[in-house]
Amino acid sequence: MSTSRHSVDGTAPRPLAALPKAHLHLHFTGSMRTSTLLELAEQHGVRLPGALSGQQMLHLSPDERGWFRFQRLYDAARACVRTPEDMRRIVIEAATDDAAEGSRRLELQVDPTSYAVHVGGITPALEIVLQAARDATALTGTEVAVIVAASRIRHPLDARTLARLAVSYAGDGPGDVIGFGLSNDERRGDTAEFAAAFAIARKAGLACVPHSGELLGPAHVAETLALLHPDRLGHGVRSSEDPRVLAGVVEAGVALEVCPASNVSLGVYADLGHVPLRRLMAAGATIALGADDPLLFGPRLLAQYASAREDQGLGDEELAALAKSSISASRARAEAKRAWHAEIDDWLAA
Structure with missing residues (x-):
């Protein structure tokens, strides 16, 4: 995925790192640099699987066996995050990397349950991440806000607890909780049982951003739209397989957080050229490109x-439209969105 190819008219393409953009789909542990993971593993005496020893793009089967391997690797990486300093480092480095790639806004997704055992509970875990988000914003200039995510493999009552926790830290600025998500294997759990948690989040004004439409097809997207009433969908690419479902996504104004490297790594599509990005754009979908878990999937934003x-x-006009779309779909303040949109116009005019 080189950025050096010349355009069809022979001119050099505009530098993509200079294109202002927002990053709306990045998981806390999965955002880690490989070098950081290796340092933390050595520090805490954790033996890592060989697949985590270097930055690479995994290629897994799109079935439960492939997901099991992904989850095993993710859990191994998460086991290396033991202290508040580890957690703070991950947030700061994620923001630093995003800033270098032109991201003006990062909405980082975290399930505090995963780290609570090391720092005294889910509330301290979330507070560590939120303070790190404020510090990262000041250090890098990239605004960092937080999405609290529940897991489909845990009881729906746990999701309600996390939704209430998210609401108690809700706000619209850097270092605030701006959304509530639902992650893990789409094939697990009953979507309807998580509706109450999303109702709690929605009532408080949080963005509702569940995963749907990557491992499962358009029927799952339709179910998620009907039951969870999302503002954005994590992935949602397979809505492209049913024109009626995709039209419903567009009509409802639901943005899609499209993560091409994840789609290919998990075996959903054979290669990056088969990700249905153009089809989604042609249908009028609001799209925000994301990296998901670059620690495992390789490419960053x-x-x-x-x-x-x-x-x-x-082309560059289409890329600029994608970048504007990502900013529009974020929960950044209106004045910031206007300023970043103007910067994109400047990038295109240069």
């Missing part, structure tokens, strides 16, 4: 835009 250019053939 900038590479997703490079893939849109190289593998999908998008």
